[in-house]
Amino acid sequence: MKNQWINGLIGIVRVKVTGRGVERFLNQLTRNEILIWNVKRHGTQAITFQIRLTDIKKLRGPARASECKIRFIERAGGPFFLQRLWTNSGFVIGAVAFFALILILSNMVWGIEIKGASPATEYQIRKELDDMGVKIGTPQFKVDNVDVIQRELTDKVKALTWVGVELQGTTYHFQVVEKAEPEKPELYSAQNLVATKKATIVKMFVEEGEQVVELNDNVKPGQLLVSGLIGKEDEKQPVAARGEILGETWYKSQVELPLNSTFQVFSGEEKRKYHLNIGSATIPVWGFGDHQYKEFEQETRDYRLKLLKWELPVTFKTDTIREREEVNRTYTEKEAIKRATDLARKDIKNQLPEDATIKGEEILHQSIKNGKVKLSILFQVIENIAEGQPIIQGDEDDSRFENNGNPTS
Amino acid sequence: MAKKWSQLIRNWMSQTMDLPPDVMMDLPRITMVGQIHIYIENHRGLLAFSDREVRLLLEQGQLLVKGKAFVIKTILPEEILLEGKIDQVIYINE
Numbered sequence: 001m002k003n004q005w006i007n008g009l010i011g012i013v014r015v016k017v018t019g020r021g022v023e024r025f026l027n028q029l030t031r032n033e034i035l036i037w038n039v040k041r042h043g044t045q046a047i048t049f050q051i052r053l054t055d056i057k058k059l060r061g062p063a064r065a066s067e068c069k070i071r072f073i074e075r076a077g078g079p080f081f082l083q084r085l086w087t088n089s090g091f092v093i094g095a096v097a098f099f100a101l102i103l104i105l106s107n108m109v110w111g112i113e114i115k116g117a118s119p120a121t122e123y124q125i126r127k128e129l130d131d132m133g134v135k136i137g138t139p140q141f142k143v144d145n146v147d148v149i150q151r152e153l154t155d156k157v158k159a160l161t162w163v164g165v166e167l168q169g170t171t172y173h174f175q176v177v178e179k180a181e182p183e184k185p186e187l188y189s190a191q192n193l194v195a196t197k198k199a200t201i202v203k204m205f206v207e208e209g210e211q212v213v214e215l216n217d218n219v220k221p222g223q224l225l226v227s228g229l230i231g232k233e234d235e236k237q238p239v240a241a242r243g244e245i246l247g248e249t250w251y252k253s254q255v256e257l258p259l260n261s262t263f264q265v266f267s268g269e270e271k272r273k274y275h276l277n278i279g280s281a282t283i284p285v286w287g288f289g290d291h292q293y294k295e296f297e298q299e300t301r302d303y304r305l306k307l308l309k310w311e312l313p314v315t316f317k318t319d320t321i322r323e324r325e326e327v328n329r330t331y332t333e334k335e336a337i338k339r340a341t342d343l344a345r346k347d348i349k350n351q352l353p354e355d356a357t358i359k360g361e362e363i364l365h366q367s368i369k370n371g372k373v374k375l376s377i378l379f380q381v382i383e384n385i386a387e388g389q390p391i392i393q394g395d396e397d398d399s400r401f402e403n404n405g406n407p408t409s
Numbered sequence: 410m411a412k413k414w415s416q417l418i419r420n421w422m423s424q425t426m427d428l429p430p431d432v433m434m435d436l437p438r439i440t441m442v443g444q445i446h447i448y449i450e451n452h453r454g455l456l457a458f459s460d461r462e463v464r465l466l467l468e469q470g471q472l473l474v475k476g477k478a479f480v481i482k483t484i485l486p487e488e489i490l491l492e493g494k495i496d497q498v499i500y501i502n503e
Contacts, residue, residue, distance in 0.1 A: 027454040030486045039481035050482070298456045 199247030209241025
């Protein structure tokens with residue numbers, strides 16, 4: 001008996017032979033070197049035996065010569081098994097697809113829950129998240145790390161003091177603490193308006209109160225601009241002085257700008273590589289070949305795959321390799337001065353309140369030394385210099401008491 | 410007559426030169442494992458096969474195996490492995 005399992009791979013057919021002289025037929029087969037096994041008799045006329053699938057064709061000659069009839073009654077082994085597998089492949093495909101689907105769905109963002117935010121802030125947060133790519137239905141390995149989301153949210157949404165980001169399964173939970181911004185008092189208490197800066201007054205809009213200074217007056221910080229006490233000399237009424245006093249102020253700024261400078265910039269070329277890490281083995285999924293960049297920066301993001309609530313020992317790794325270039329920037333003197341002025345202006349604008357405007361600028365001093373442009377610029381700025389200063393009530397009461405007391409005494 | 414002469418010479422050779430007789434004389438070599446297996450080499454073809462009886466052609470005469478539930482496990486031109494319950498092995502000389 002030879003290796004039966006090899007026959008099993010090739011395929012086995014059970015043959016039923018009926019008729020007279022089956023023994024002679026068997027002898028014929030053995031002489032033709034056909035392997036036969038498991039010969040059994042069924043009744044007087046019929047026998048069955050098994051042969052290899054490849055020997056089936058050799059059966060034909062002897063069968064013609066004999067008086068026997070041949071039927072194949074059973075098929076087993078390799079090719080037949082494969083055939084059955086193929087016909088039933090739907091089940092296998094279904095099972096695989098099911099697991100694949102569960103795997104994919106377990107690694108998607110399915111919910112974003114924001115707690116503790118007012119509707120406006122919540123809307124803003126959702127918009128920011130949308131921009132960041134945290135959307136329902138995106139695969140989680142495309143989304144940034146929780147820490148990164150947290151940082152970006154706190155940076156971008158001004159109304160947030162703190163936001164806790166937590167990823168539970170497929171849902172992002174955001175615990176929001178909003179800044180408690182004090183509401184601006186609608187009703188002002190009695191106040192004067194005083195100057196905050198040294199300035200020359202250019203324009204005045206006084207809504208309430210008594211104007212003390214005139215146009216083109218030079219004022220010092222703390223100087224009274226609009227008095228909150230109105231009325232006659234004797235009976236002064238305290239009111240909340242309100243208004244806008246625009247003054248011309250001066251800012252001096254110094255800038256230095258090198259004529260030649262080198263920068264590291266990204267050229268925009270990038271290559272992405274995706275890997276699957278299973279244990280310590282790494283299987284490249286997409287992005288083959290090496291990059292050709294001389295200078296580059298590599299960013300790696302790992303994402304642990306999940307199946308339902310379990311974490312799999314499989315990590316999806318994304319490598320982003322960005323090409324870096326060195327760029328030389330050279331300014332002519334004229335350009336450099338212009339750039340430096342722009343820089344200075346930007347710098348000043350950052351310091352100023354939003355409603356301030358830059359009226360003019362004047363370069364006080366300019367020098368080019370050691371490949372650097374040094375500028376000293378004076379900016380002429382128009383801004384609101386008025387600031388409320390409460391009138392202390394106690395003094396008021398006292399004076400009124402005195403005023404009231406005078407006639408009686 | 411010539412056949413007999415050759416037989417005699419072969420017989421004598423196997424006896425004097427200590428050669429295995431089955432090779433020299435085309436005799437069947439039968440190996441049995443209890444009652445369940447019988448392995449016959451040097452047969453000359455199957456004459457009859459049923460689940461109670463197997464008749465094999467030999468170089469000289471026939472071999473009849475009787476028993477129950479016979480299954481030919483393997484059959485090759487000169488070898489046969491029979492399985493079942495073997496009761497009798499009979500040589501038939503005509």
